Structures are given as C-alpha cells and as structure tokens.
Amino acid sequence: MEHKLIYxxxxxxxxxxxxGPGWLSPGGLSDVSQLVAGVAIAGRSVLDIGTGTGGPALALVNRFGAWRVTGIDIEQSVLDRAKVLAQAELLEKRVDFRRVTPGPLPFPDAHFDVVFSKDAFVHIADKALLFAEMFRVLKPGGSCVFSDWCCSPPPYSEQMQQFFNNGMNFTMATLQENCSHLERAGFKAISARDRNAWFAVFAAQEVKAAAGADRARLVSxxxxxxxxxxxxxxxRRAVIADQGHLRPAHFRAGKPDG
Structure with a gap:
C-alpha cells in the first residue's frame, strides 16, 4: 500500500x-540527555530509527560524540530537512540520512553498536518485526535505547480517542507490550521508565505558554x-496526560555478548 505523506x-x-529546528517531538536535548545517560555513545556507530528532521541524530554526534549516526525514515520530506540542518552544522560527513521502506531493515547482521529512536515507534505498526530487526542489526553487547509515545490499557477517554485518530497514523503500545516485544526479540537487561508525571507538568506548561506569551510568535x-x-x-495532550492515558516512556535493553 502506498504511504500517505504525514510530515x-x-x-x-x-x-x-x-x-525547535530538527525536533518533531517535545523534550529536545534535555530529553535525549536523560535517555542516553550512562549509555556508551562516544566513538560508536548508531542507528537512529525514525530520524525525522534530524535533531536527535545531530545531537548524538555533536553533543554525545557518536562516531557516526545513520538516520533512517520513510518520508523524504523530513530527510531533506535533516540534511539541510546537518550541512548547517557541518556534520554531513558524520550523519548519513537514508530513506527506507517499511519492513526489514536494509542493514547486515551485527552492524551497529547502538540502536536509538526518539518518539518514532508510535508510527510503526508491526512492533514484533521492529524489535526483532533491532536485535538483528545490533552487535553482540550492543545497546538499544529509545523513547516512545505509549498509552495506558483501555478503556480510553473521548480526548484519547481523538488523539488516536489525529491523522498521524499512530499505532500505540503500552509500556508492558514494548517490554514484551523486546524480551521476545532476545534482549536482556530491559528497563522502562514511565514519563507520564514529567509530561503532565510539561504539557500543562506548554499550553499556558502557547496560549499566552508564545501565541504572538506562533501566529507570526x-x-x-x-x-x-x-x-x-x-x-489535548495535556488533558490525556493528566488522565493517565498518554504515557511517554524511556526504554533500554541490551543484546547479549556471544
């Protein structure tokens, strides 16, 4: 089926x-810093799945010292923007942005030291295949670290149903479902950190700023x-976060040695 352009x-x-430029989800550099804290990034090869307009990928290089980041996405529109930002930061030789098609990843086995993603798995329907492919392309001893827009188990409020049907092709999982997929794929040392409490505060502040001091900038x-x-x-994000239905989360897992 032909993909309908979202971005x-x-x-x-x-x-x-x-x-901010390069960021298609909230939290920015601070969120990435918390996500990768304690993970060996410097000098490593990183696969960034759902790289978007490249903000996280560029940060992995210029803030966290990744040797090379391969950023993949299925939409050329975001990749074109990411390449512009990479050129502006003189990082085009250390960040490789590629368009891929949904399905198996176009890389050999045991190819990357780290698999990373920021808030992109919500767009991927086949979670089992996704996590199996992440495991396959990781080197033994490699790390998987990602954030995802997760949800609570049903039933859902009217506002959450609207969020599901917002035209962005979301396929959301619970934290437990993502952990189960990681385990079945073969990952070990799996951890998940529920970020609902942080996001509920963040989202309320975002609404206050957007409707107040920032509105003139947005209109402009x-x-x-x-x-x-x-x-x-x-x-709407603030409401469903406060309701407990929207649960952004950080995940980590490792591929065993040998």
Missing part, C-alpha cells in the same frame, strides 16, 4: 516552531488558524 512541509514547520510563524490548531493539540 508535509507545513506540518514540519508547525512542529519545529513549537519544539504559521498564522492564526494554524496557531490555534497547535494550541488545541497541546491542550
């Missing part, structure tokens, strides 16, 4: 207006109608 230039512009950037849409989306 159009307009969508990219709106998301980056809220979260994308127009009044789009700005109001961004504010409404932020308000």
């Amino acid at each position: 159009t230039p307009d969508v990219i512009a709106r998301l980056e207006l809220g979260w 950037g994308v127009g009044a109608e789009a700005a109001d849409s961004l504010i409404a989306a932020a308000r």
Whole structure:
C-alpha cells in the first residue's frame, strides 16, 4: 500500500516552531540527555530509527560524540530537512540520512553498536518485526535505547480517542507490550521508565505558554488558524496526560555478548 505523506512541509514547520529546528517531538536535548545517560555513545556507530528532521541524530554526534549516526525514515520530506540542518552544522560527513521502506531493515547482521529512536515507534505498526530487526542489526553487547509515545490499557477517554485518530497514523503500545516485544526479540537487561508525571507538568506548561506569551510568535510563524490548531493539540495532550492515558516512556535493553 502506498504511504500517505504525514510530515508535509507545513506540518514540519508547525512542529519545529513549537519544539525547535530538527525536533518533531517535545523534550529536545534535555530529553535525549536523560535517555542516553550512562549509555556508551562516544566513538560508536548508531542507528537512529525514525530520524525525522534530524535533531536527535545531530545531537548524538555533536553533543554525545557518536562516531557516526545513520538516520533512517520513510518520508523524504523530513530527510531533506535533516540534511539541510546537518550541512548547517557541518556534520554531513558524520550523519548519513537514508530513506527506507517499511519492513526489514536494509542493514547486515551485527552492524551497529547502538540502536536509538526518539518518539518514532508510535508510527510503526508491526512492533514484533521492529524489535526483532533491532536485535538483528545490533552487535553482540550492543545497546538499544529509545523513547516512545505509549498509552495506558483501555478503556480510553473521548480526548484519547481523538488523539488516536489525529491523522498521524499512530499505532500505540503500552509500556508492558514494548517490554514484551523486546524480551521476545532476545534482549536482556530491559528497563522502562514511565514519563507520564514529567509530561503532565510539561504539557500543562506548554499550553499556558502557547496560549499566552508564545501565541504572538506562533501566529507570526504559521498564522492564526494554524496557531490555534497547535494550541488545541497541546491542550489535548495535556488533558490525556493528566488522565493517565498518554504515557511517554524511556526504554533500554541490551543484546547479549556471544
């Protein structure tokens, strides 16, 4: 089935207006710092799945010392933007952005030291295949570290149902489901950190700023109608986080040696 473009230039512009150039989800560098804390990144080869417009991939190189990052995505629109940002930071020789098709990863076995992702697995329906492929392309002793938009078990509120049907092709899992997929794929030392409490506070602050001090900047950037849409989306995220349905999480796991 032909993929319908989600991240159009307009969508990219709106998301980056809220979260910064290269970032299509909240938290930015601070979130990545917490995600990779204690993980050996410096001097390593990293696969970034769902690299988006490249903010996390570039941070892995210029802030955390990755030797090389291969960022993959299924949409050329985000990759084009990522390449522009890599060139602006003079990192195009250390970050390789590639378009891929859904399904098995186009890399040999035991190819990367680290598999990373920031908030992209929500777009991937076949979680079992995803985690099996992550395990396959990791070197023995390698690390898997990612954040994901997770959900609580059902039933869900009206606002959460709206979030599921927001046109972004979300396929969400619970924290427990992701951990089970990791275990079945062969990963060990699996850990998951529920970030709902942090995000509920963050989202409420985001709504307050967007509807107040930042609204003029949003209107200037994308127009009044789009700005109001961004504010409404932020308000819905805050509501479902407060309800406990939206549960962003950090995950870590390792591939055994040998």
